[in-house]
Amino acid sequence: MHDTPFITTGDGCRLAYRVDGDENKPTLVLSNSIGTTLHMWDGQIAALTQHFRVLRYDGRGHGKSDAPAGAYSMDRLGRDVIELLDALGIERAHFLGLSLGGFVGQWLGIHASDRIDLLILSNTSAHLGPANEFDARIAALQTSPDMAAVAQAFLANWFPAPMLEAKHPATEPFRDMLLSTPPQGLAGSYAAVRDNDMRRTIALIDRPTLVIAGKDDTVTLASHGEHIASTVPGARLVIMPGVHLPNVEHPDVYARTVLEFLLDREAA
Template identity: 80%
Template structure:
């Protein structure tokens, strides 16, 4: 296990990352949702590191990474991952991205498939709108950011109501991550999502792909996962009885689903 450390991306932004597991295992990159840090995967690390060297990182604008001004782009977020792999001398890796991380996974599958072995796209979409909604959120963050209200809005969309009503212990770390997210960083990533549309280009992905969707997801709808699975050639779809974070609602089922796919396609 290694502490969080940093690389510097091509535009000078420092990106925080962490490696867990044996260095001689295949590498699995984990990519987070917006408003979280690499710690959103903490519950999966023990299971995943039995088979993989797990590489996690904080998006620019989030966690311990730098917070550049202005809008971010999906191209830039994708290149951050490629440059992270380059800096660590990792030629190819498996990739698991949830929500925004799944957007980045799609970009990598389209533009950098030579760096990806197996691809898992969880609770994500190829296009999220409307643009006006993201513009309004960005404006609010720039003029009068109320991160407490932002945090509660995210939590209500991420977790089933019973978990929120009983103050489930898994919820508080996500509230803390949201409250610590810089408004500029959140606005920058909002812009990247606002401007991304990969509904057609994901047909170019040629990597073995698993799509995970939540039956009760109100952020990236189950139908969005179905679209990705039907558009990416040969992709497989797994529906989980969850909202937006099945890795938190069903951590054992989630880890088993991920490992079954990665190890099956590896053996094959």
């Protein structure tokens, strides 16, 4: 599929998406971290499509999707997924979200659990603060939208230093994704994270849930994953070696962890 397909949401935002795998298999939706595109999952597609039809999308403000100005909300980012499922005629799906995608997954588990079968929340948090830190980042993007410095800071938080110093081939595409992210898309997404607190409401999630945390994650700490796993009824927790993007640092272990959970629970 070379031409990128789009849907248009109720508020007029075009969202780019991509489907891989056999349409007769159950659907697994993958949702990205802030500052990345659907290609952040490229390393998992071969393994996942053996069992699932994989639906990826560029979040609002990222990649080939539109980047409306102004603050985004977690409600809006969650509804984007629902509208994407509706447009493609998908009644229910499994959902794996990492970082910002994990916030979206929590929202879906709370507000749209009738659309979600199995839920995986990776390297994410129910609340990230303080708010003034996000305000400062948003202000900095508005005054000096130089994505090079922003990209450098993100990469340092996402990957271990030796991997970056060696210019590991897996990390370089992420620099390009960050550099091509529209500043107002990043600012809108920062606002959605800033204004969001699901620390209590995730207790309402009734879907079988796997929480993946990174042992050395400095963005969404392992303790954040532990909080989610202890609050969501019956959730399982896996703490993986690695920083914020374990799917890139340890692609095979990550895919295996995800598949074990999905296939076990499907069999059950």
